[in-house]
Amino acid sequence: MQTQATSPSAALAAAAAVTPDASRSMALLGRIAKGWGQRAQVKQRELDLAYDASRPDFLESLLPFHLHPLYESLDERTKGRILSCGWLIYNEKTVAIELDIVSPACHDILYENVPGLDTEWAKEIVCETLVDEAYHLLLVKNANRLTREVRDLSHIRIPQFALVRQMQEEQARHTPAWAPMLVRLSTAVVSEIFISDYLHQLSEEESIQPLNRATVAAHRHDELAHSKIFAELTRAFFQALSSSQKSFFAETLPKSIHWFADKELDLWLDVLKQLGVGQAGTIIEDSRQINQVALERVDYSGVIQLAEDVGILDTREGRSAFSHAGLI
Numbered sequence: 001m002q003t004q005a006t007s008p009s010a011a012l013a014a015a016a017a018v019t020p021d022a023s024r025s026m027a028l029l030g031r032i033a034k035g036w037g038q039r040a041q042v043k044q045r046e047l048d049l050a051y052d053a054s055r056p057d058f059l060e061s062l063l064p065f066h067l068h069p070l071y072e073s074l075d076e077r078t079k080g081r082i083l084s085c086g087w088l089i090y091n092e093k094t095v096a097i098e099l100d101i102v103s104p105a106c107h108d109i110l111y112e113n114v115p116g117l118d119t120e121w122a123k124e125i126v127c128e129t130l131v132d133e134a135y136h137l138l139l140v141k142n143a144n145r146l147t148r149e150v151r152d153l154s155h156i157r158i159p160q161f162a163l164v165r166q167m168q169e170e171q172a173r174h175t176p177a178w179a180p181m182l183v184r185l186s187t188a189v190v191s192e193i194f195i196s197d198y199l200h201q202l203s204e205e206e207s208i209q210p211l212n213r214a215t216v217a218a219h220r221h222d223e224l225a226h227s228k229i230f231a232e233l234t235r236a237f238f239q240a241l242s243s244s245q246k247s248f249f250a251e252t253l254p255k256s257i258h259w260f261a262d263k264e265l266d267l268w269l270d271v272l273k274q275l276g277v278g279q280a281g282t283i284i285e286d287s288r289q290i291n292q293v294a295l296e297r298v299d300y301s302g303v304i305q306l307a308e309d310v311g312i313l314d315t316r317e318g319r320s321a322f323s324h325a326g327l328i
């Protein structure tokens with residue numbers, strides 16, 4: 001037997017012989033894995049742009065309260081500090097996604113805890129993804145350090161994200177030993193499919209700080225590949241789950257979409273208070289009444305397509321979970 005000597009690409013070729021779907025999926029993952037050396041941002045030259053303090057750090061339309069009259073009536077200096085905090089929060093959300101959601105899900109795959117993904121080809125692409133994510137941490141932590149320094153915001157503390165808190169509460173709610181792993185995997189799949197959309201607008205925004213735009217564009221470049229990777233990994237593991245695990249995953253996926261789309265208003269209330277914004281409570285409470293979850297701000301068609309492709313929407317539990325969540 002040549003098991004030990006088999007390279008990931010040979011293992012890929014062997015696995016590809018299984019079914020036409022598996023073959024298509026693995027061929028795509030094989031191409032993505034092969035292109036990593038050329039594509040990955042960690043292999044490119046580092047960003048070398050000067051900080052232009054005259055430009056805003058963030059886009060006003062991305063603040064969940066930007067149309068509130070009390071926000072509109074604030075002075076320009078305070079608005080500028082709120083925008084800089086918007087940028088800090090945006091980057092810290094990336095950190096939370098990488099550290100609390102995607103990396104642990106990748107570790108589960110490497111520890112062979114995920115059925116259907118205990119193969120060399122899956123591990124190869126997951127290792128590449130982990131390297132990318134570590135580089136994204138470096139990118140956004142550097143960006144935040146610089147922003148805090150230039151804008152005098154070192155004292156601002158960013159509390160826990162509702163995205164992570166809700167995922168952890170759901171993990172604690174279920175007894176089967178595999179449940180917490182599947183909750184995190186579902187949230188990782190949704191995050192990895194959504195994050196390139198989350199990064200899209202800022203990656204092309206000419207009006208903001210050029211360094212911030214370049215940071216987001218570099219991150220998004222990798223995430224465009226990650227969204228394909230996680231969609232294909234899902235096709236591979238979903239078929240290997242037991243029927244109760246399939247139902248559980250189908251019910252968790254729409255919840256993960258809601259957690260990702262949460263406007264993080266509690267976190268914003270905390271930060272606005274730290275900035276000394278008067279009537280922060282009114283601004284946030286009014287915004288809460290409009291909508292806690294901004295489904296219109298995320299394009300969830302990719303997750304719906306995936307759910308359809310793997311057969312989740314053909315099951316009664318899957319259809320009712322997605323329809324109950326207002327997604328279909």
Ligand SMILES: [Fe+2]
Binds near residue numbers: 098132136219
């Ligand atoms: Fe990332």
Ligand SMILES: [Fe+2]
Binds near residue numbers: 192
């Ligand atoms: Fe990613």
